[in-house]
Amino acid sequence: MSYKGRATVNANLRSAEMRITVIGSGYVGLVVGACLADSGNEVVCADVDERKVEKLWKGEVPFFEPGLDDIVLRNVQQRRLRFTTDVERAIRDGGVIFIAVGTPQGDDGSAEMRYVDAVADTIGQALGGGENVLIDGLKIVLTKSTVPVGTSDRIREIIGRNAKQPFVVCSNPEFLKEGDAVNDFLKPDRIVIGTPETPEGTVARRALHELFEPFNRTHDRMLFMDVRSSELTKYAANALLATKITFMNDLANLAERVGADIERVRVGIGSDPRIGYQFLFPGTGYGGSCFPKDVKALLHTSEVSGHPLRLLAAVDAVNKDQKRILLRKIIAHYATEDLTGKTFAVWGLAFKPRTDDMRDAPSIDLITGLLAAGAKVRAYDPEAAANARYYFEDRITYCDGKDACLEGSDALVIVTEWSAFRSPDFDLIHRTLKAPVIFDGRNLYEPERVAARGFTYYAIGRGVALPV
Ligand SMILES: NC(=O)c1ccc[n+]([C@@H]2O[C@H](COP(=O)([O-])OP(=O)(O)OC[C@H]3O[C@@H](n4cnc5c(N)ncnc54)[C@H](O)[C@@H]3O)[C@@H](O)[C@H]2O)c1
Incomplete structure (x- = not known):
């Protein structure tokens, strides 16, 4: 993959120094951002909703989730957690980018992809030139949102239309439950990560292993697999529970x-x-x-x-x-x-x-x-x-x-x-x-x-x- 443009290469993979961007500050994105900041990472949460971002800066969580407001406030005060509506700037500032926007039901029952597509397009713009934080020369993009099988390929294609700097798209579905979301994120049953079988995938696996290590204390909960299996795992779990x-x-x-x-x-x-x-x-x-x-x-x-x-x-x-x-x-x-x-x-x-x-x-x-x-x-x-x-x-x-x-x-x-x-x-x-x-x-x-x-x-x- 060609590598053009200036970039800050963040080769140090210790989680304390990882710079993370979470796009979408809803029930999932905010929990992910706040908990990753709480474990020592520098996190920026980007959202297009100005009122939400304004509230978050004051440490106010715009929805009810037990225990989340304390973590948000603490990490804002300690300057590990920031909020912005400038999504492109936030993407440039992060080595790992979590996509956590909504995927509501479309008219035909399929997942509505327009928010994910819009984010992918912005990532492509950000990678189109100029300064970018990278990890081992790569921008690591993760889908936290629940997305249909094949979405990572779709995201890669959209980003690739404009990107001039290297990136890899991986799947990391979220299993948290509202009402117990903080606990679920901090003490997960499993962390499913889908990465491609490419050299970029190898870099991503190493970086993500480091990033999620703090949530893995008693035994290894990380399940690495191919991207499509990871995407399907999330739907399979919810479908089985619904059944x-x-x-x-x-x-x-x-x-x-x-x-x-x-x-x-x-x-x-x-x-x-x-x-x-x-x-x-x-x-x-x-x-x-x-x-x-x-x-x-x-x-x-x-x-x-x-x-x-x-x-x-x-x-x-x-x-x-x-x-x-x-x-x-x-x-x-x-x-x-x-x-x-x-x-x-x-x-x-x-x-x-x-x-x-x-x-x-x-x-x-x-x-x-x-x-x-x-x-x-x-x-x-x-x-x-x-x-x-x-x-x-x-x-x-x-x-x-x-x-x-x-x-x-x-x-x-x-x-x-x-x-x-x-x-x-x-x-x-x-x-x-x-x-x-x-x-x-x-x-x-x-x-x-x-x-x-x-x-x-x-x-x-x-x-x-x-x-x-
Ligand atoms: N809520 C849950 O319990 C839960 C659990 C696991 C997985 N998920 C999945 O996680 C995803 C997010 O769910 P949620 O409940 O957090 O949604 P949400 O609607 O609460 O939050 C989505 C946020 O994304 C923002 N957004 C939309 N477009 C944007 C853009 N282009 N750039 C930046 N921000 C943008 C919205 O303003 C909103 O704040 C969905 O795919 C959902 O299926 C949700």
């Missing part, structure tokens, strides 16, 4: 029909170590910023590549149905699809606890359905109300607390399992609701105990069953 959840949801609906209790079945099967207890909780369907769009994107990839994943297509369809399960139970309870005059207290809006993320949250399907049926909604979520306004605007009432939410409501509907909802004051709920009815989408309570307190209690796969 596990969906299997349990489907089974829960069957359990109701046949008079079994899904919670007992869950414990019965989870005790088998080949199955395990994780991701066996039935609920209102998976949502969030990853599973729905990643399942759709993998399905799209499978279809265009001539091997449609039939099992995954069923998972997608069953999940769509499950997101209406609470609405179906409500309609069955009142024996009418017209809910005019009824008001529902909704506990939980975020797609899961410990986040303010509303992307593809099951609460959207529920509340949209309730409003369409003529009902009114009073909702409470400890963190997600501001983001929920984007979806519901002033069409629902946002309450300050879970008890205030109950006032004037006909029934309580639980959508997100925030821990504050686990041991409520049942007497207060009974006194405040117009009728003692709970629709619990998260199986938070024991049906017998809630029934003994005088409630009609609908749960998922237990409690009062949907009429056959």
Whole structure:
């Protein structure tokens, strides 16, 4: 590869001296940037959103992620973490470039690539000449974003249109969970890195091994592989987890029909170590910023590549149905699809606890359905109300607390399992609701105990069953 133009060659690979650029300061990019700065690297986070960057400079994290604000503030104060809207300058300043922009669902289900493409183009411009920080003569570009198989080739092609300095494109999918993201990044189960089998790939493997070493203390968690396998690994993990959840949801609906209790079945099967207890909780369907769009994107990839994943297509369809399960139970309870005059207290809006993320949250399907049926909604979520306004605007009432939410409501509907909802004051709920009815989408309570307190209690796969 030809090497033209001036460059600062950063040949010293000690992680303390690595200069890192993270493009996209969202849930993933900010965690990556802050945690890499905290382990001693000099990090610049670039984002096109000026308001976000302004807030970050003040140490304010523009979304809710436990523990992240402390790390951001500490590293800004210690000058290891900077923020900028000048993406090209940031690319010049980093030896390792993480692409962490969004890859939302496109119209046909495929991953929307325009943000990734735009970043690739800017990297190409930055490498088109002038000063650039390089590692062993190379700019190392990593895709953190979840991207379809073949994207690294696409990025390499886009960068190559303008680049005059050497670069290598590798895959490094992120497995963090919102709500526990910092811990997941600092103590990962595995660090998957896809590199090409080229001399540049060898340089990248060595540099990345050094970069991720601090997160690898007890044993080696780094899994090096080819780029396409790495890209597919991320989708495979999310698709398998979505399948596990969906299997349990489907089974829960069957359990109701046949008079079994899904919670007992869950414990019965989870005790088998080949199955395990994780991701066996039935609920209102998976949502969030990853599973729905990643399942759709993998399905799209499978279809265009001539091997449609039939099992995954069923998972997608069953999940769509499950997101209406609470609405179906409500309609069955009142024996009418017209809910005019009824008001529902909704506990939980975020797609899961410990986040303010509303992307593809099951609460959207529920509340949209309730409003369409003529009902009114009073909702409470400890963190997600501001983001929920984007979806519901002033069409629902946002309450300050879970008890205030109950006032004037006909029934309580639980959508997100925030821990504050686990041991409520049942007497207060009974006194405040117009009728003692709970629709619990998260199986938070024991049906017998809630029934003994005088409630009609609908749960998922237990409690009062949907009429056959
Ligand atoms: N959120 C998760 O839990 C999670 C977990 C693992 C992987 N991922 C993947 O990581 C990627 C990012 O997800 P996220 O949730 O952090 O997204 P996000 O929407 O929270 O953040 C993306 C950021 O990129 C910025 N951006 C867009 N175009 C840009 C450009 N050209 N230059 C600079 N900045 C730009 C946006 O302003 C935004 O701040 C996605 O591919 C997602 O699938 C997400």
